[in-house]
Each structure stands twice: as structure tokens, then as C-alpha cells.
Amino acid sequence: xxxxxxxxxxxxxxxxxxxxxxxxxxxxxxxxxxxxxxxxxxxxxxxxxxxxxxxxxxxxxxxxxxxxxxxxxxxxxxxxxxxxxxxxxxxxxxxxxxxxxxxxxxxxxxxxxxxxxxxxxxxxxxxxxxxxxxxxxxxxxxxxxxxxxxxxxxxxxxxxxxxxxxxxxxxxxxxxxxxxxxxxxxxxxxxxxxxxxxxxxxxxxxxxxxxxxxxxxxxxxxxxxxxxxxxxxxxxxxxxxxxxxxxxxxxxxxxxxxxx
Amino acid sequence: xxxxxxxxxxxxxxxxxxxxxxxxxxxxxxxxxxxxxxxxxxxxxxxxxxxxxxxxxxxxxxxxxxxxxxxxxxxxxxxxxxxxxxxxxxxxxxxxxxxxxxxxxxxxxxxxxxxxxxxxxxxxxxxxxxxxxxxxxxxxxxxxxxxxxxxxxxxxxxxxxxxxxxxxxxxxxxxxxxxxxxxxxxxxxxxxxxxxxxxxxxxxxxxxxxxxxxxxxxxxxxxxxxxxxxxxxxxxxxxxxxxxxxxxxxxxxxxxxxxxxxxxxxxxxxxxxxxxxxxxxxxxxxxxxxxxxxxxxxxxxxxxxxxxxxxxxxxxxxxxxxxxx
Ligand SMILES: Cc1cc2nc3c(=O)[nH]c(=O)nc-3n(C[C@H](O)[C@H](O)[C@H](O)COP(=O)(O)OP(=O)(O)OC[C@H]3O[C@@H](n4cnc5c(N)ncnc54)[C@H](O)[C@@H]3O)c2cc1C
Ligand SMILES: Nc1ncnc2c1ncn2[C@@H]1O[C@H](COP(=O)(O)O)[C@@H](O)[C@H]1O
Numbered sequence: 001x002x003x004x005x006x007x008x009x010x011x012x013x014x015x016x017x018x019x020x021x022x023x024x025x026x027x028x029x030x031x032x033x034x035x036x037x038x039x040x041x042x043x044x045x046x047x048x049x050x051x052x053x054x055x056x057x058x059x060x061x062x063x064x065x066x067x068x069x070x071x072x073x074x075x076x077x078x079x080x081x082x083x084x085x086x087x088x089x090x091x092x093x094x095x096x097x098x099x100x101x102x103x104x105x106x107x108x109x110x111x112x113x114x115x116x117x118x119x120x121x122x123x124x125x126x127x128x129x130x131x132x133x134x135x136x137x138x139x140x141x142x143x144x145x146x147x148x149x150x151x152x153x154x155x156x157x158x159x160x161x162x163x164x165x166x167x168x169x170x171x172x173x174x175x176x177x178x179x180x181x182x183x184x185x186x187x188x189x190x191x192x193x194x195x196x197x198x199x200x201x202x203x204x205x206x207x208x209x210x211x212x213x214x215x216x217x218x219x220x221x222x223x224x225x226x227x228x229x230x231x232x233x234x235x236x237x238x239x240x241x242x243x244x245x246x247x248x249x250x251x252x253x254x255x256x257x258x259x260x
Numbered sequence: 261x262x263x264x265x266x267x268x269x270x271x272x273x274x275x276x277x278x279x280x281x282x283x284x285x286x287x288x289x290x291x292x293x294x295x296x297x298x299x300x301x302x303x304x305x306x307x308x309x310x311x312x313x314x315x316x317x318x319x320x321x322x323x324x325x326x327x328x329x330x331x332x333x334x335x336x337x338x339x340x341x342x343x344x345x346x347x348x349x350x351x352x353x354x355x356x357x358x359x360x361x362x363x364x365x366x367x368x369x370x371x372x373x374x375x376x377x378x379x380x381x382x383x384x385x386x387x388x389x390x391x392x393x394x395x396x397x398x399x400x401x402x403x404x405x406x407x408x409x410x411x412x413x414x415x416x417x418x419x420x421x422x423x424x425x426x427x428x429x430x431x432x433x434x435x436x437x438x439x440x441x442x443x444x445x446x447x448x449x450x451x452x453x454x455x456x457x458x459x460x461x462x463x464x465x466x467x468x469x470x471x472x473x474x475x476x477x478x479x480x481x482x483x484x485x486x487x488x489x490x491x492x493x494x495x496x497x498x499x500x501x502x503x504x505x506x507x508x509x510x511x512x513x514x515x516x517x518x519x520x521x522x523x524x525x526x527x528x529x530x531x532x533x534x535x536x537x538x539x540x541x542x543x544x545x546x547x548x549x550x551x552x553x554x555x556x557x558x559x560x561x562x563x564x565x566x567x568x569x570x571x572x573x574x575x576x577x578x579x580x581x582x583x584x585x
Binding site: 133134162165230239 | 442565
């Protein structure tokens, strides 16, 4: 039983973002991290590995060559091997192109569970897991607060409108998990040293038998304009007053806006 | 290819979700601009009975994908077949977990362009144009399909982007989609666990009183409940408060919780972390009560009150009750 965790390298949550003249995020100029929600997917996979429910954990990322650093960092947390799909033709890939490439790579790696984060910080569509599952023709188990493996079935605990459900499907599956699976572990010094010797393979589109032309410039969407958000009116402050006064002032403020 | 605008219409417990009504009115608006029809893809318990009534909210047609209480994703193949048969200009999907799963199925099965989550979508020069706040709201981007992209554009739409049309009367022409077998649609609900207390759907609230770690306990949330009741609103929370078990996760607002757009968000004991902010920053009015004058939420609230929530909230509740008589 093997899990492959799909991780994306994204700009650091608090980093200053820059754009290239053609309105793409300038990834070279922005500090990069493992997509925070993918760290939860890694944690879930490693917990199953620790518990003996799976034999191996691998990682897969599609991105620029620098995304190899994210894979090394994942390997430092635990797991066995990693694959980077990188190709100049993939710059600016949208969710459709990303899903197409990841599906092809996963067909080769053939894990029992392809595990993903519930969303990437930069695209935020949560579309890649479902699109990959559809392309591969395997079931999707999405938004798991927990992933459980037993007797050839896979289950996720998923929040419902009023409680939670256990949703089940036969292997192999594509699954995605939320930040409820448990806090991601830190890499130990030993883990960081060990990661340097773990195998990291790099594949191009040609290695995957994919044709760059069929990927239509890696995107079916294009950004036609990028601009700063509308300026906000300055914040009004109420401070250094008694609680009674504060309550009256808040009520006045709400009343002036017809909110009470 | 047509100029129709499809939308996902989720039903639960026999009734359309608010997202279905919002998207019906959005699809009708876009269809008026594209010269096509607004067509519902209805699914979930109550869809077969209730689909025709979507006509009152703007749908000209409704295709019923299925009526079962099954994972939304299992309606994906039927949705993809209905979409492939018409090739409409756009499919609007709610930016909820179920809506995203179905949108992803459309993108993966049909090789389609995907947009979102968007805060605006319109038809310009016969094509779809969307507007999105990206990278934690640091930039607003406008996007379109590339020239020659296949139809439809699949668009994830945030809650409250469109307002449901009220007072309409029409009835949508209803057809039933053929069931489609696809290995992808094999997930089943093995167990369902209901919460003991009723859980509100935050996306439907127009006033939200949210509490964070500063609220300190489940009992502390009782004060917020009372304020919410006085304001006619619902209670929400930060992840810290949900993680602590003071409220159920259904009430969590933020990146991994609900994205809400109420007319009033009042946050108490919440610092305003970026992951929380992305779930509430489009609220029309933001009020924050925090004892730390430097809390990050003070940088983007409309009204920032520095003080102890335990002192201010009960007094504010009384004051509002008094003014409302
Ligand atoms: C991948 C990921 C996803 C996440 N998703 C979410 C999400 O969806 N939603 C979310 O909310 N968070 C999310 N988080 C967590 C987020 O980063 C913050 O940790 C969280 O929002 C903090 O919650 P808080 O503001 O309640 O607590 P804190 O940051 O601890 O803030 C508590 C505040 O209460 C104030 N306070 C204390 N006592 C009082 C008092 N008596 N009166 C007034 N004020 C008082 C303090 O001054 C402080 O500002 C996510 C994090 C990660 C890594
Ligand atoms: N370029 C990528 N490489 C590897 N995994 C990815 C990539 N893009 C998205 N994913 C996976 O898909 C999940 C959802 O991403 P998204 O659909 O972009 O919100 C992420 O949390 C990752 O697990």
C-alpha cells in the first residue's frame, strides 16, 4: 500500500507578491514554501505510515525546478521518495493543465491513494483533486478531516451541514484533507540529513508522454488585468472609554448604518 | 455550442439551498446579456420535486441529475453529460465543498477552463469575464477563457455574489438526466452522524457575531449568542475557537471554514489572522472588539473597539435590546 502526496510550492503566506509584465506571479522574486494545507496532507500520510497502515509515502509536485526544495523539505518530514514534474512549457499552468499533468504522473506512479491538500494558497480553487480523480477515472474522497484505510476500502470523515459523514470508496482513490487531520510535524535534524539521500526524480512532459501542444500553452484561462484592491475607508477607533460608553458608541455606529 | 448559462442547484432536506437561488438569479442575469437561457442542474434530496420552482428565481429549464442523499460528486458524470450536450457559455457553481467537487468533475471530464472563487462574473463581448481576489486579497485579477477555449467556462461563485430574485412566479421546464456510469462516481456515505444541537448555515446569515480564542470557553460563547439574537444574526467563530471545542466546526469562518459575506460581521476576541480574514473580508461592515490595540484586525475593521469583550458585549446587548424596544 502506497500513498503519494501531491504538494505545491506556493509564495509564503505573508510574502510581498510581485507580477511579471504578462500578469503572472513572479515566483522567482517571492519567498516560497510548501502550500500550508499540503503539510496537513503530508502529516496525514505520515501518521498512516507510522501506524503501519501503509508501507510507503512518496511525493509529487509539478512546478519550476525550485519546487525540488519543497520536495526535499517534505522528505525531511518523513517518507521515501519524490518526483518533480518540471517543464518550461508548464509556466503559468492553470488548474486544468495542472490536473492533466498530475493525472499522467499519477498513472505512472500508481499509488493506492493520491493525497492532496484541500486547496492551494495561490489558486484556491480546490479543483485539482476532483479534476485529477475524474481524469484518472478513480473515486474522489474530498475534504477529509481524517483519512482511514482498512480492508481495501478507504474512508474519510467529512463535515456535513449538521454533523459529519464517513464517506467510503474502493481503492485506488484520490483524496484531499483539511487542516483538521492534526498539526504538521517539524522536520528533525536527522530527517533533514536523511532527506538528502532519498531519491528525487525529475520528469519532463516528454517523459510523461504528454505533448506540450495538447496542453494549449498550459492554460485555458488568461488574466486580462491585475490591480491592487480598492482602497478601504480608514478604520474608526473607539478606545480609552468605559464599557458603557463603548457600548453606546457601537450602537450609535450601527444605528447610523441602519444595522439596528 | 449555445449561449446558455447553466448553474448548479443543490437541494437538501427537500428544499433548494440558498446558493441555488443566488445562482439562479445570477444565471438569469448573465443569460439576459448572452441571449441564452438560464438552466439549472438540480441534485440532492428534493431536486426532482422542487426543480420546476426554480423558474420563479430565473431558471428557464432544469435538468434533474438525481434525487438521492449521495455525495455530491456522484452526480458529476451526469452533470458532465448534460453540459457536453448543450455546451453552454458558462456553468456557475457555488464555491462550497460540494460545488467545487462537481465543478472539478466538469473540468476533469470535459477539459474545461476553470475560474474562481470569483466575486463577480459577467458576459462581455460574448465571452465570460470574472473578477477574483487572489493571493490573500492582495490583488484583484480579471480573467477570461483563452481564445478558442472549449465551452463552457466553469466558474466558482462566492456566496452572496448574487441576490436571489424574490416574487417571481415562472416555472422551469424540467427534464431528467440519464444516469451515467463512471468509475469516478463510486463514493458512498457509509455513516452519517447528526449534531445534537441544530447547526445554522452561516452562509445564509446577514449578521454574524464571531468569537475567537479571547472568548475563552463555551460559556463565553453564550454572551455572543445573546448579542447575535439581539441583532437578529448568527454566531460564527475562528479556527482557534472551533479547535478548542467551544463551537462546532460548521461555524468556523476562514480559509478552511466558511467564506461569508454578511452585511455586518462583529468579531470579538479574534486577532484577525490572514486565514480568518480571507473568510470575512468582503463583509459590508466589519466591527472588531479586542483588548489588544495592535491586533491585526484593527488594520482592516471599519470600526475597531479596544476593550474587554466580557465587559462590552453584555452592555452592547442590553443597549441594542433597549433601542429596538
Ligand atoms: C492552513 C491553515 C488554515 C487555517 N484556517 C483558518 C480558518 O479557516 N479560520 C480561522 O479563523 N483560522 C484559521 N487558521 C488559524 C489562524 O492562523 C489563526 O491561528 C486563528 O485564526 C487564530 O484565532 P483567534 O483569532 O481566535 O486567536 P488568537 O490569534 O489567539 O487571538 C485571540 C485574540 O483575542 C484577544 N482577546 C483575548 N482576550 C480578550 C478579551 N477579554 N477581550 C477582547 N479581546 C480579547 C487577543 O488580544 C487576541 O487578539 C488557519 C491556519 C492554517 C495554518
Ligand atoms: N502544481 C501542483 N503540484 C502538486 N500538487 C498540486 C499542484 N497544484 C495543486 N496541487 C494539489 O491540489 C490541491 C488543491 O489545489 P487547488 O485545486 O489549486 O486549490 C493542493 O493542495 C495540492 O495537494
